[in-house]
Amino acid sequence: MKKDTIILGIETSCDETAVSIVRNGTEIMTNVVASQIESHKRFGGVVPEIASRHHVEQMTVVLEKAFENTDITWDEVDAIAVTEGPGLVGALLVGVNSAKALSFAKQKPLVGVHHIAGHIYANRLEKEFEFPLLALIVSGGHTELVLMREHGSYELIGETRDDAAGEAYDKVARMLNLPYPGGPHIDQLAAIGEETIAFPRAWLEEGSYDFSFSGLKSAVINKIHNAKQRGETLKNEDIAASFQASVVEVLTAKTLKAAKAYNVKQVIVAGGVAANKGLRRELETVFSETDIPLLIPDIKLCTDNAAMIAAAGTIAFEQGRRSGLDLNANASLQLK
Amino acid sequence: MNILAIDTSNQVLGVSLLKGEQVIGELMTNLSKNHSVRLMPAIEKLMKEVSMNPEDLDKIIVAKGPGSYTGVRIGVSTAKTMAWALNIPVVGVSSLEVLSYQGRFFDGVICPFFDARRGLVFTGLYQWKNNRLEPVFEEKNMLMEDVLQTLQKQQTNVLFLSPDIAIYKEAIEQALGERAIIPEGAYHIPQAGHLGLAGLTKHADPTHALTPNYLRLAEAEANWLKAQKENESHG
Ligand SMILES: [Zn+2]
Numbered sequence: 001m002k003k004d005t006i007i008l009g010i011e012t013s014c015d016e017t018a019v020s021i022v023r024n025g026t027e028i029m030t031n032v033v034a035s036q037i038e039s040h041k042r043f044g045g046v047v048p049e050i051a052s053r054h055h056v057e058q059m060t061v062v063l064e065k066a067f068e069n070t071d072i073t074w075d076e077v078d079a080i081a082v083t084e085g086p087g088l089v090g091a092l093l094v095g096v097n098s099a100k101a102l103s104f105a106k107q108k109p110l111v112g113v114h115h116i117a118g119h120i121y122a123n124r125l126e127k128e129f130e131f132p133l134l135a136l137i138v139s140g141g142h143t144e145l146v147l148m149r150e151h152g153s154y155e156l157i158g159e160t161r162d163d164a165a166g167e168a169y170d171k172v173a174r175m176l177n178l179p180y181p182g183g184p185h186i187d188q189l190a191a192i193g194e195e196t197i198a199f200p201r202a203w204l205e206e207g208s209y210d211f212s213f214s215g216l217k218s219a220v221i222n223k224i225h226n227a228k229q230r231g232e233t234l235k236n237e238d239i240a241a242s243f244q245a246s247v248v249e250v251l252t253a254k255t256l257k258a259a260k261a262y263n264v265k266q267v268i269v270a271g272g273v274a275a276n277k278g279l280r281r282e283l284e285t286v287f288s289e290t291d292i293p294l295l296i297p298d299i300k301l302c303t304d305n306a307a308m309i310a311a312a313g314t315i316a317f318e319q320g321r322r323s324g325l326d327l328n329a330n331a332s333l334q335l336k
Numbered sequence: 337m338n339i340l341a342i343d344t345s346n347q348v349l350g351v352s353l354l355k356g357e358q359v360i361g362e363l364m365t366n367l368s369k370n371h372s373v374r375l376m377p378a379i380e381k382l383m384k385e386v387s388m389n390p391e392d393l394d395k396i397i398v399a400k401g402p403g404s405y406t407g408v409r410i411g412v413s414t415a416k417t418m419a420w421a422l423n424i425p426v427v428g429v430s431s432l433e434v435l436s437y438q439g440r441f442f443d444g445v446i447c448p449f450f451d452a453r454r455g456l457v458f459t460g461l462y463q464w465k466n467n468r469l470e471p472v473f474e475e476k477n478m479l480m481e482d483v484l485q486t487l488q489k490q491q492t493n494v495l496f497l498s499p500d501i502a503i504y505k506e507a508i509e510q511a512l513g514e515r516a517i518i519p520e521g522a523y524h525i526p527q528a529g530h531l532g533l534a535g536l537t538k539h540a541d542p543t544h545a546l547t548p549n550y551l552r553l554a555e556a557e558a559n560w561l562k563a564q565k566e567n568e569s570h571g
Pocket of ligand 1: 115119139271272303304
């Protein structure tokens, strides 16, 4: 019988301090996330220095909680996986240095993991992968289409050229005076509003799988501004519905096109914006008309967590990848 | 009692190993190179050199700042996590206190400091009394100008210790003249061996609660608090 692979994951790339232990890359043994969102709310966004400070305060607390929640002991842990990038460098540094300290203290191998690889592998905690697969990653920091032909291999086929989708949501939310984080509020408003404004769709050049949301964001600003000057009142829910319709249409259409072009066996949606109901509904509708299965993990696994890092780390570990004690945080790490 | 001491709070990267009061190994560089990349390999190398395994450690001592926010976090994160993993105590020591050990045999007041930009320094005043280092005035983030003004009013000699001494040498000499004692280069470099000694007699920190000694709020937080106050007085 093949021995289980037990990986401890650590994630601190933004504003969640997270630790998890995963068995065989598919089964969560423990998954603890300490969110700092309450602390950052007052600033209307994540403040890097404050995020880093919270990570130092939380790291060992979260580690301890993770072990309290499981029967797994250190003896059984095969390796430590940690997000090495991309993300906020100060925040990443806390996770990376803590992971290295654990690796040395417990004499366990260390595996650096790309944050996006983690988001993709969150899906494997629910359903086994079938290749080739296409992953759409949408979050506050990312909008990417990644093609995977086999485990541990990532081909970036499309990405945002300016703002991430989640970033555009947050900015529009701020214009509508919605509290941070704005994404869920826009989603709620959009559900009751109507698409009365024809905002642009950024398709970019023919055949491109890249995204762009800054033009849309400007169009929303202009629209609100002009309406104000003319003394017209726009309904917030209609602005939200119209904005969301543009984002969702482009994301869905490009994902569908890429899925067909690469003949994929699965489409995976990951990242915080995957929790967006409007996006989910549209993707589900569109893919239900194809025979390509669409996978969107549970909301807890969509947002940043360490189980996804442990899951991606499991594959890297099994493929023999190791990081040295000189592993560094890399804010702009490329997905390879 | 095997002790590991770690200092990455400023430009110096220092690691030392002690057996009780005896320093048995020390590794130091004074370079502007990445602490995150170099700290764990330094610890590993030094421990190998003295044939010590991680589980042989009984205590970890870390310089908790003030200093570079990032640097301090690298040291404190490493120290806390190692201590937690090995289930041994961890002790945080002020980086200014470590520097004051370079004035162990000095009779007057010691002013260790780190540059904090725009004329500001992280500093405190210390004095050795009955073989103990005692604080004379609390550590603060303040203008060097104000530090010197305070010192001008006192009559004692002052020993200045700082890796950033060059920036303020002239101002110090101008303010205090003969009363300012500024030694040569090597004395301005904190030593991890001293950090070990400084931590030896201190109570352990509760591991989870040990946090860096930033001496300054994050800018966003300071602005937020200011805005809150203004709102209160207007509201
Ligand atoms: Zn993420």
